Amino acid sequence: MKNLCVERIFEAVYKKLSGDLYNFLYYKYGNHDEIADVVQESFVKLWQNCKKVLPEKARGFLFKVAKNQMLNKFKHDKVVLNYQQKLTDKVEHRNPEYLLEEAQFYQKYQQALGKLTDEQRVAFLLNKVEGKKHKEIAEMLNVTQKVVEYRIYSAFKIIKKEIQELK
Amino acid sequence: MDKENLIYKWLNGQLTGEEKKAFEQLPDYDLNVKIIEGAKRFKAPEFPVEKKYTELKSRLKHYKNESQYFNPVWLYRMAAIFIIALTAYFYIQSNTVEIKTLAFEKKQVVLPDASIVWLNAHSKLTYNKFLWHLKRQLKMSGDAFFKVTKGSRFDVHTPSGIVSVVGTEFEVKAGTEIFEVRCFEGVVKVKIHKKTVVLTHGEALQATHKQIQKIPVLQPKPEWLDNDDQFKSVPLSTVLQAIEKQYKVKIKTQDIDTNQLYTGAFARHDLKLALKALVEAFGLTYRYDETHKIVLISAN
Structure with missing residues (x-):
């Protein structure tokens, strides 16, 4: 019997979906310590409702529960995503002028991401950072692939515009 | 483009x-x-799936997951219930008390509620110490005198009928031929032959297979408590049965009417004396074969 109440199946669903759920929440709401907790809470809810939720409906259930929990946990205001202050290994890039330019670039980038709508940001980052296919994103967000494509494009346009203002 | x-x-x-x-x-x-x-x-920080799942797994145990199609836990629960039930059954059974008296033997039994039973010779009494606190009932055959502590209903189950009381003193004789209940104090209810007879103090009931009759009780206590046996208008056959029981002998009769009624007692420690008193009352004679323990009673 394929059922979420069977621990083996529940575990498989967890391993398949927990990362996606975490990434989705992170890109939608920004950097918050509570996100990992919300992921866990959502799976607890899934376990409690394991009889009612079919395995193929688990994704939709988890995303819905997680969004409701985020709403209850804190006010969804300004989204801030952290970035890695990575130094390149090329010697000539260590000159202060270049470093300053780099810092400005990513600060602007960070602000731009904050200005995107949740939908744009999630689609853009899931695709470009996590390498998720359009089809996967469309399923996750419950929209068509065309919508995903357009959101990625809109996000890119806004980011580019923000960064170009710098120059 | x-x-x-x-x-x-x-x-x-x-x-x-x-x-x-x-x-x-x-x-x-x-x-x-x-x-x-x-x-x-x-990029979002890595979500450590394996570690997080281990954490979650320990949490899930606290949530009842009642919707399992098959959960071995149920099997363990059922087994546990079965074992508990079995243990309870054996515990209750182990609390069964059986008291028997042999020929010439009398015993005094104190029940868990402090009611007292005097058992006459060749009698048997069974009750359960544990269940006694729920319902006062016991099984009894033979001859016994009860002094019942006041309380809930007290039932004496005999092969012939059920005697119920609340708090009283009464005697039950549940032999083979004759069933007798004598009430010395209080009220006794007797269920026999699908009838209920109520006895108040000073009343007795005698029942054979055919008839039930009420008779007065003259003594304050059963005679055998003072070591002799008293009969009132009972057939000779019943008296002979009582002697057979008391002395473990076989009594045969020859050419005599054993339906004649007898009133009186018989000695309880001397067979010859008991027989002598009986035959003289009816104008009969007896012979006693001591080796085979057989008594032959015939016309004079």
């Missing part, structure tokens, strides 16, 4: 070979690439 269209197709991986070349010729090509490459720096 316009620039925006190229960017759209590039972003979504739809550029053809020619379009790709055109896109690479765009003046802001480097910036476009840098934006896409730069996005990777905003």
